[in-house]
Amino acid sequence: MSDERRLIFYIDAYSPETIPMAKLAEYMADFAALLGKDNAVHFAGLEKGSTKIAVRIEHEDLPKVTARLSDVRRGNPTKEMAKVFDQIDDRLANDNAVGRIYIDGPDEAVALLAFPGRTRQKPQSYGPFNQEGHLDGILISVGGKDESISLRLQNGDTTYTNCDTTRHIARELGKHLFEPLRIHGTGRWTREANGKWTLLRFRVHRFDVLKTDSLSDTVHALRSITGSQWKDIADPLAELENLRRDDEGELH
Structure with a gap:
């Protein structure tokens, strides 16, 4: 036992009495993946207070384990290590928590790695922006009583519902119901915090009917x-x- 050192994964949310077992298991699995050296890392229990997952590291493997954590801290992790770090940090943020890993020394703790969790800078959404462009899909509905007529376009699993146009264009569109079209116009978009683009509105100015030639027709041409x-x-x-x-x- 004297040749082993203890590492602590501190989570400032829950306690050993309140943390759900499934959630604890997820944190422990991620902690183990981050440390590596499966045969040299041994679970040493939970400590009182906030959630503190303690593990014992065999003496000869401690430098290798701490080097892995140092690579993450310095911003030079492997792709696998970066993925595990982000996964832990996401869990902490979702639990409104922060965390850190440190060596439980005889005199004072030695910090190895910190997880910002809830304190990390949150990504921002941008927009809305107006952008000229086009959308492709099957026209599945055209209708409305106002001067602005709404329409819906389906492209695979995606359905564009926030589209509208004038009565004149809608009248022409109605002749191509359930046909593949390319609608041209001005889209109003926002870029969400997760990087996804969301269409708020698409004003149709014109459209093209897309060809539906079969492969044999194409070869013949x-x-x-x-x-x-x-x-x-x-x-x-x-x-x-x-x-x-x-x-x-x-x-x-």
């Missing part, structure tokens, strides 16, 4: 071009598939 070599290819569909493969044979 390619073969009809003067000077095209596609007409000499026996199996053009197989050739198109080959063109989509990379050097390792993967299809893209």
